[in-house]
Amino acid sequence: MSDTDAHVTNAYFRETMIAQQPPPATETGAIKWLRENLFPTWLNAIGTVVSLYVIYFILSHVAPWFLNGIWNASSLSECREIRDATLGPDASAACFAVISDRWQQLLFGFYPSEAYWRPVVALVILLAGLAPVLFGSIPRRFMAFSLASPFIIFFLLWGGSIWLPIMAAVGFVIGFYVARALASVNQIVAVLGAIIVPILYWFVVMMPLVNILQGILPIGIMAIESKQFGGFMLSIVIGVAAIVLSLPLGIILALGRASDLFIVNKLSVGFIEVIRGVPLIVWLFTASLLLNYFLPPGTTFDLTLRVIIMVTLFSAAYIAEVVRGGLAAVPKGQYEGADSLGLDYWQSMRLIVLPQALKISIPGIVNTFIGLFKDTTLVVFIGLLDPLGLTNSIRASTDWNGIYWELYVFIGLLFFVACYAMGRYSMYLERKLQRENR
Amino acid sequence: MKKTIFLGTLTVAGLCAAAASAATLDDVKARGNLNCGVTTGLTGFAAPDANGVWEGFDVDVCRAVAAAIFGDENAVEFVPTTGETRFTALSSGEIDLLARNTTWTMSRDTDLKFDFIGVNYYDGQGFMVPRELGVTSAKELDGATVCIQTGTTTELNLADYFRANNISYEPVPIQTNAEAQQQYLAGACDVYTTDASGLAATRATFEAPADHVLLPEIISKEPLGPLVRHGDNEWGDLTMWVLNALIAAEELGITSANIADMSAAPTNNPEVNRILGTEGELGTMIGLEADWAKNAIMAGGNYGEIFERNIGENTPIGLARGLNAQWTDGGLLYAPPFR
The missing domain is CATH 3.40.190.10 (Periplasmic binding protein-like II)
Incomplete structure (x- = not known):
């Protein structure tokens, strides 16, 4: 008997409380967690042990390879010599020296090394330009910068005369004011005017104007052809351009497919089904091989631009289907409510239907974009040197012939970072836009 | 009906292509550089180094042609091509010369409408x-x-x-x-x-x-050689004789080391003089300056030097000359006379 019950005369009940005891060892802390999560039943316990062994097995093979990685060598054979000297010939060691030797090439391709700052600054401007679009908390006035950023990025990457991007941007301004001026006349005329006048400007007026301005006030930086683009930079240029362009195009196609207008509807359906029914690699071959035969000889229509157009069209067809799913999920009452408010088609779409439809479509849209970004590696088949294409070129030098995993691990990491960021942003956006259960 | 239009468009495009390709040399001169198709990477034959400079056995053929035309071995734009894109790139005019380990076969020469300008590597x-x-x-x-x-x-x-x-x-x-x-x-x-x-x-x-x-x-038998479009024989002749000049230079003992001396004044060997332009007018016959071959050989040395530097026995690849030796050494290299 403990002394707490010393004065108890009646043995059937206590008079004092027992001091608080710690819970049993099996019900607390790490042991409890282990019991509940890893070893709740015999079957699970066996599963846990097997899984642990598999993890150990993989790590015991991969970890030494990683940790013994050799970063300073000028060739694979030198890597092997260093390994033999320090670890013995049987040790497994990665030769990451290939990455320290060639990382600039993997990132920038054949871009002139003295101009490496330009893609870096362009990336910063891209992120700064995207921020007001992606995050609502940033003041709306920064949107003006977002609108200007594509032209700044173009100027930085391709260089040449500063007047070309400026005059190209002027085309959009002209379109805006034409639409505004004609809006009082007729809406259809305004839309047509806003499309036709800038196109005429771009094709007829712009280039002479650029040449004149360049003659008067020559400002510019070294022009760099897109032939010299390569590596991860090429993936980002193709990926981002296609993502930014395919979203609006895809939304328009989705609206066209849902439209009652016969021609618009059939054209959209035809476009979507044809583009979607053919593999991307076929479109890339079309861009690189077939178009050459149709274009007048001597006109070299930039291959990277052709690829961007094809990837954009391909992705737009997928986005259109994703958005169509979103449109279908918006209750019919919403459409009718918009009509009963007296909104016209564009107003009801812009204010009522699309915000809801796009919110529903976010996971699908981001999914398509992640897929698109990774599909940019297919350009290797038409001879563009993206990171995967460059692995072949790097292996073709006698220094690095025979090296595989180190390069693929590095490229995989680059793509993972980009795709993971997109995935996280999609989840953030979904949480932010959640209205139902707030 | 639609098919007719389509075929018609193709024909017109083909005719234009043929018309435009009639003077490749003029196009190249106007452009200021040679567009040369190479592999996206094959050890010893074509690969970019860490600074993005292409080097290799096929690359040196491109550089020699550029040097013969412009006197500048760097006046080349290298276009990486894959096995699928190489022939279209050449026939569409995207490249002027394809030096991409391509086996010389009858159907490629005839059906695909190309002209092989010689063999720079006998493989098997x-x-x-x-x-x-x-x-x-x-x-x-x-x-x-x-x-x-x-x-x-x-x-x-x-x-x-x-x-x-x-x-x-x-x-x-x-x-x-x-x-x-x-x-x-x-x-x-x-x-x-x-x-x-x-x-x-x-x-x-x-x-x-x-x-x-x-x-x-x-x-x-895998005779690998550079090729050009069929139909522009002047361009085909030019590239063919640049390749022949590299081979003949080795046979005649012209190397990048002694070429400056040999071309300074006529030597005792008339064929050397004709190649190096100190005698005769072979250069004007293919529309180039008199020192075309001198420039081509100075770009990367003669055939033997190019071989040794890129794939020869002192490189990690370590290929023996074998069939690719001069005919005087029991190989198959046999450049026609420069006369």
Whole structure:
């Protein structure tokens, strides 16, 4: 008997409380967690042990390879010599020296090394330009910068005369004011005017104007052809351009497919089904091989631009289907409510239907974009040197012939970072836009 | 109806292409550089270094042609091409010259409408086996598993060879040379077969190259050469004679070391003088300056120097001259006279 019950005369009940005891060892802390999560039943316990062994097995093979990685060598054979000297010939060691030797090439391709700052600054401007679009908390006035950023990025990457991007941007301004001026006349005329006048400007007026301005006030930086683009930079240029362009195009196609207008509807359906029914690699071959035969000889229509157009069209067809799913999920009452408010088609779409439809479509849209970004590696088949294409070129030098995993691990990491960021942003956006259960 | 329009468009496009390609040299001169198609990367033949400068055996042919035209070996734009895109790139005019380890075959020369301007490397298909197998001849390979790139002439050559010798094999289809190396080293196949130059380059990268042997049999003819579009004979002649100049230079002892002296004043050898432009007017016959060949040879040296620097016995690839020696040394290189 403990002394707490010393004065108890009646043995059937206590008079004092027992001091608080710690819970049993099996019900607390790490042991409890282990019991509940890893070893709740015999079957699970066996599963846990097997899984642990598999993890150990993989790590015991991969970890030494990683940790013994050799970063300073000028060739694979030198890597092997260093390994033999320090670890013995049987040790497994990665030769990451290939990455320290060639990382600039993997990132920038054949871009002139003295101009490496330009893609870096362009990336910063891209992120700064995207921020007001992606995050609502940033003041709306920064949107003006977002609108200007594509032209700044173009100027930085391709260089040449500063007047070309400026005059190209002027085309959009002209379109805006034409639409505004004609809006009082007729809406259809305004839309047509806003499309036709800038196109005429771009094709007829712009280039002479650029040449004149360049003659008067020559400002510019070294022009760099897109032939010299390569590596991860090429993936980002193709990926981002296609993502930014395919979203609006895809939304328009989705609206066209849902439209009652016969021609618009059939054209959209035809476009979507044809583009979607053919593999991307076929479109890339079309861009690189077939178009050459149709274009007048001597006109070299930039291959990277052709690829961007094809990837954009391909992705737009997928986005259109994703958005169509979103449109279908918006209750019919919403459409009718918009009509009963007296909104016209564009107003009801812009204010009522699309915000809801796009919110529903976010996971699908981001999914398509992640897929698109990774599909940019297919350009290797038409001879563009993206990171995967460059692995072949790097292996073709006698220094690095025979090296595989180190390069693929590095490229995989680059793509993972980009795709993971997109995935996280999609989840953030979904949480932010959640209205139902707030 | 629609089909007619389509075909008509094709015809017009084809006619325009033919008309435009009629004066490739003028186009190249106006552009200020040569567009030369190379591989996206093949050890010893074409690969960019860490600074993005292309180098290799095929690349040096491009540089020699550029030097002959412009006097500047760097006036070349290298266009990486894949096995699928190479021929279209050439016939559409995207490139002026294709130097991409391309085997000279009859159908490529005739049906695809190209002109091979010569052979810069005589290759052939060979076999590599691990030394521990103890195989000394390809005829002992009965029942072997063979790693083979699908969709290539090597696959057909292999089938022909084994059938002719009445022995069996089990193919392990693979897509790229990189994959083949991995499969072969992992023991997925007993034998790896591809062009002998490729086998040598592959073996050089192994941890223990001495554990693998190249069998003596060469089972196919693979004359690899640069090619141009059919129909512009002036351009074809120019490139052909640049290649011949490199080969003749080796035969006549013109090297990058002594070319400055030899071209300074006429030498005792009239053919050397005609090549180097100190005598005769061979340059104007192909629309170039008198010192065209001098510039071409100074770009990367004569054929022998180019060979030694990129794939020769002192490089990790370590190819012997073999068939690619001068005819005077028992090889097949035989440049027609410069006269």
